[in-house]
Amino acid sequence: MNKIKTWARNLKKYVYVLYFAYKDPRVPWYAKVFTACVVAYAFSPIDFIPDFIPVLGYLDDIIIVPLGIKLALKMIPNAVIKDCEEKAEELMVKGKPKNWLVGTLIIIFWGIILIWGSMAIFQYIK
Structure with a gap:
């Protein structure tokens, strides 16, 4: 261990x-x-x-x-x-230091990707 x-x-x-x-x-x-x-x-x-x-x-x-x-x-x-x-x-x-700005940008980036992907899937389902 x-x-x-x-x-x-x-x-x-x-x-x-x-x-x-x-x-x-x-x-x-x-x-x-x-x-x-x-x-x-x-x-x-x-x-x-x-x-x-x-x-x-x-x-x-x-x-x-x-x-x-x-x-x-x-x-x-x-x-x-x-x-x-x-x-x-x-x-x-x-x-380690905390960089809240970069963390926020990463979360926003992945949020946009998730929303975009969801919208693409819903368009495909229709």
């Missing part, structure tokens, strides 16, 4: 590392794009495979996110990773 907790903590740490690396000007643009996608997917409550589907639901959390993190880390220079690891450690000790 301790191995799983350590693995999950390291996974969380590296999501924060990627978050800080995305903002670093030393990271190439293609790595920033990929890193932003990995971080957004890791923090998003929406998954490709919903968690309520037995076994497959947690597959993305166990395989897709760690694989994305690993690929993103390979694209980022080692010096940047080292700097960002220090920032991530500090953030994990202090606790």
